[in-house]
Amino acid sequence: xxxxxxxxxxxxxxxxxxxxxxxxxxxxxxxxxxxxxxxxxxxxxxxxxxxxxxxxxxxxxxxxxxxxxxxxxxxxxxxxxxxxxxxxxxxxxxxxxxxxxxxxxxxxxxxxxxxxxxxxxxxxxxxxxxxxxxxxxxxxxxxxxxxxxxxxxxxxxxxxxxxxxxxxxxxxxxxxxxxxxxxxxxxxxxxxxxxxxxxxxxxxxxxxxxxxxxxxxxxxxxxxxxxxxxxxxxxxxxxxxxxxxxxxxxxxxxxxxxxxxxxxx
Amino acid sequence: xxxxxxxxxxxxxxxxxxxxxxxxxxxxxxxxxxxxxxxxxxxxxxxxxxxxxxxxxxxxxxxxxxxxxxxxxxxxxxxxxxxxxxxxxxxxxxxxxxxxxxxxxxxxxxxxxxxxxxxxxxxxxxxxxxxxxxxxxxxxxxxxxxxxxxxxxxxxxxxxxxxxxxxxxxxxxxxxxxxxxxxxxxxxxxxxxxxxxxxxxxxxxxxxxxxxxxxxxxxxxxxxxxxxxxxxxxxxxxxxxxxxxxxxxxxxxxxxxxxxxxxxxxxxxxxxxxx
Numbered sequence: 001x002x003x004x005x006x007x008x009x010x011x012x013x014x015x016x017x018x019x020x021x022x023x024x025x026x027x028x029x030x031x032x033x034x035x036x037x038x039x040x041x042x043x044x045x046x047x048x049x050x051x052x053x054x055x056x057x058x059x060x061x062x063x064x065x066x067x068x069x070x071x072x073x074x075x076x077x078x079x080x081x082x083x084x085x086x087x088x089x090x091x092x093x094x095x096x097x098x099x100x101x102x103x104x105x106x107x108x109x110x111x112x113x114x115x116x117x118x119x120x121x122x123x124x125x126x127x128x129x130x131x132x133x134x135x136x137x138x139x140x141x142x143x144x145x146x147x148x149x150x151x152x153x154x155x156x157x158x159x160x161x162x163x164x165x166x167x168x169x170x171x172x173x174x175x176x177x178x179x180x181x182x183x184x185x186x187x188x189x190x191x192x193x194x195x196x197x198x199x200x201x202x203x204x205x206x207x208x209x210x211x212x213x214x215x216x217x218x219x220x221x222x223x224x225x226x227x228x229x230x231x232x233x234x235x236x237x238x239x240x241x242x243x244x245x246x247x248x249x250x251x252x253x254x255x256x257x258x259x260x261x262x263x264x265x
Numbered sequence: 266x267x268x269x270x271x272x273x274x275x276x277x278x279x280x281x282x283x284x285x286x287x288x289x290x291x292x293x294x295x296x297x298x299x300x301x302x303x304x305x306x307x308x309x310x311x312x313x314x315x316x317x318x319x320x321x322x323x324x325x326x327x328x329x330x331x332x333x334x335x336x337x338x339x340x341x342x343x344x345x346x347x348x349x350x351x352x353x354x355x356x357x358x359x360x361x362x363x364x365x366x367x368x369x370x371x372x373x374x375x376x377x378x379x380x381x382x383x384x385x386x387x388x389x390x391x392x393x394x395x396x397x398x399x400x401x402x403x404x405x406x407x408x409x410x411x412x413x414x415x416x417x418x419x420x421x422x423x424x425x426x427x428x429x430x431x432x433x434x435x436x437x438x439x440x441x442x443x444x445x446x447x448x449x450x451x452x453x454x455x456x457x458x459x460x461x462x463x464x465x466x467x468x469x470x471x472x473x474x475x476x477x478x479x480x481x482x483x484x485x486x487x488x489x490x491x492x493x494x495x496x497x498x499x500x501x502x503x504x505x506x507x508x509x510x511x512x513x514x515x516x517x518x519x520x521x522x523x524x525x526x527x528x529x530x531x532x533x534x535x536x537x538x539x540x
Contacts, residue, residue, distance in 0.1 A: 020348070056429055081431035088425055096529045097297060098476040099422060107419045111430040115413055143477045145529075163430065 009034045009167065009199050010055055015064035017050050017223075024050040026223040027064070037193055037200045037213040039231060042220035043244055048203040049089065051220065052169050055201065056084045068167070082111045085160030087153070089171040089203075095145030102140040104155055105131050108162030130162040133195075134188055150181030154188065161192060168193070170202040174209065186211045207235060208259045219243050235259070268502055273389060277508070280391045280399055280455050281494030285468070287403035287448045288461065289490030290410060292469030293483050294441045297421045300351045303340070303442065304465035306359035307449040310336035312458035313366035314450070316380045320372055325383065326398065329453045333446030336362065341439040386457025386509045388498065395455060402451040406444055410483065413437060418479050460509045464490060467516035474520075474527035489519050 008031040017025040024047045032038050040048045053059040054066055057077045066073040068080045085108070108130065109123045131137045134154045139147065147155065153173055160168060173189065174182040190211045193200045204210060210217075210231060217234035219227035221243055227234050235257050240248040244261075251258040268274045295303045314332025315325035336358055344351045373380055410417065419427040420437045427434035445465070452461055468489035469482075476482035497512030 058425065058428060078431045081429060084429070086426070086429035088423075088429075094297075094299065096473065097422065098473065098479050098482040099418070100478060103418065103479065104422065107415075107422065107426065107430065110415045110419055110432065113415075115416060119415070159426075 007033045009069060010201070011065075011067040012051075012054060013065045013067075015054055015066060016062045017047070017054060017059050018062050023223050024059070025054065028054075028223070028225055029064075030218065030225065030228060032199060032201065032216070034199055035197055036216050037211065038202070038216045038218060039210050039214040040201065040203045040218045040220065041205070041207050041243075045222075046220040047223040048220055049171055050223075051218075052171055052201060052203050055167070055169060056081055056086055058086075082163070083166045085163045085165030085168045087156045087160050087168070087170045087173055089173075089175060097145060099144050100140070101131075101136065101142050101144055101147065101155055102127070104144050105136075105140070105158045105162050108159040108164075111163045126164065127162045130158045133161060133192065134158045148181075150177050150185065153177065153181075153185055157185075157188065157192070161196070166199065168196075168198045168200045170200065172203050172205060175205060182206075182209060189213075207240070208257045210256075212256075273391075274498075274502070276391045276393055276396050277388050277498055278495070279396045280388055281498055281512075282491050283396070283399045283403045284388075284452045284456055284464065285490030285492070285494040286487045287399065287406050288452060288456070288464040289468040289472075289486040290406050290483060291441075291445045291448045292465040292467075292490075293472065293486045294417070294421070295445055296466060296469040296473055297479075297482075298351075298438075298441065300355055301466045301470070302352060302355045302359065303445055304449065304462035306340075306355045306362060307333050307336060307446050308453070308458045308462045309359055309362040309366060310446070311450045311453040312383055313362045313369060315383050315453060315458070316366060316369040316373060319379055320369060325379075326395075326450070326454055330447070330450040332362070333450040334443065337439075337443040337446035341435075341442050345435065382457075383453060384457055384459045385507060386453070386455050386460060388455050388494075388508045388512075389501065391455050398451045399455065402448050406448060409440065409444060414480075417441070421479070456512065457509045460513050463513040463516060464493065467513070467520045468493060471516070471520040471523035474523040474529060489516065489523075493519060 010032040013029050015025055015028045028051065040051060042048050050059050054061060055068060057073050069083065071080060073080060106127050109119065109127060113119065113123065131140055134157050136151065136154050136158055139151060144155065170189065174185050177185065186209060190213045192198065193213045214231050217229065217231040218225055219234060219239065226243060227239050235250055237248055237250050240250065247262055249260040249262060269278065295301050310332045311329035315329040318325035318328030340354045340358060344354045370377060370380060416432050416437050419430065419432055420434045424434045424438065449461055456464055468486045471489050472482045472485035476485055493512050493516035496515040497508045500506060500511040501508035
């Protein structure tokens with residue numbers, strides 16, 4: 001247990017986050033080991049995105065402590081954020097914004113270079129490599145607003161990779177995408193997690209569509225962790241029925257899991 | 266070209282070029298941030314401040330500057346602390362400043378000619394000191410854009426993404442609002458309180474219609490802004506019509522042409538937003 005604690009790259013202790021009239025997270029404690037792939041799931045409003053954002057300081061914490069890379073989030077937040085790639089679920093930008101894909105992917109490098117440094121050929125090379133890795137190299141000169149939802153998710157992942165992060169935070173990366181785009185993004189996440197030796201934390205609604213590398217699972221309900229363990233042990237009918245408050249059927253097949261609502265379905 | 270031998274015309278051309286650049290660049294920022302009404306609110310803040318300056322016998326430009334700076338310091342924090350969009354804070358500020366402007370007008374003794382001239386501005390009567398003030402504000406805006414170009418671009422794309430990258434997005438956002446106040450205050454007596462927000466919004470909105478690259482948008486908006494000002498001055502000289510009004514008509518025509526030619530007009534605002 002002690003050695004596992006020493007391996008932890010992310011540690012949350014008694015973290016509480018509140019919004020007006022609503023407690024999003026209540027005394028949440030957890031530790032995520034280096035190079036782990038942690039999935040976070042739960043019903044709507046369970047606090048999944050809030051938990052993800054607590055890790056990079058985008059959620060305002062009422063009480064508790066967050067330690068990343070063995071440093072307290074405050075006052076080291078700027079240096080910690082440099083090593084955390086974040087892919088938000090929503091990017092509320094105008095589709096007509098005058099930015100090309102290359103400029104958006106390059107933004108990942110801005111975490112590494114301050115305003116006095118020039119954007120070097122090395123930065124350009126890393127940007128191109130990140131884009132090629134996610135398969136958007138051919139889209140680099142297209143305006144960002146001209147891309148489909150799936151392509152925009154890939155741009156967001158490429159931007160996070162251009163940052164050369166040690167931790168990758170993904171907030172529902174496959175929501176609102178068609179089946180083909182979902183499969184493509186999930187395979188991409190598996191690939192970058194393995195190739196880049198990342199610690200990945202991913203929020204997902206679709207428990208039967210977690211990437212293969214996702215070996216740890218946290219289930220949240222009403223701001224509290226009700227399960228924290230291996231993915232395999234978390235995907236049981238009892239735990240999921242308790243999580244969603246309705247009977248859940250879990251069918252294990254050759255490809256993974258199929259999860260259905262209703263005990264007899 | 267013989268018109269340029271007159272000192273007043275040299276001042277007017279210099280003021281027009283500098284105002285065209287500084288207002289358009291600020292416009293690029295507020296239009297892309299989707300708070301174009303900020304220009305309207307700030308110009309009314311400057312107008313209210315300038316009238317107060319006339320009443321209490323202080324240089325109207327100084328008072329306009331103080332009011333605009335105070336207003337800009339109010340908008341940013343109120344938007345972040347309160348649970349509403351920036352447009353709401355801008356709307357509240359606009360109504361407060363409009364009310365104050367009318368109140369101060371009521372207290373102004375005698376004929377209100379000087380105060381009313383602030384509404385229309387007087388680019389042909391601009392002094393060399395005014396040109397220097399506009400030049401300094403333009404220089405500050407250009408320097409800010411050049412030095413923090415990458416950070417500004419990221420904030421314009423998404424404040425959340427900028428914050429996640431460790432960029433001090435709140436500082437960048439507040440400085441943009443503050444500089445919009447500085448630019449509008451420094452151009453108030455030249456372009457006029459009622460007309461200046463058109464010079465802030467129209468060239469930037471025109472460039473937004475046709476640019477796919479942020480740097481190009483800044484360059485195009487500056488060209489449109491300077492072009493509008495020079496066209497306004499030229500028409501004013503030839504046809505003896507108010508320069509400020511022609512500047513606004515010119516910028517509006519440029520915007521209409523860009524809108525008609527825009528390759529972006531088929532992009533619906535909601536189609537590419539996630540969720």
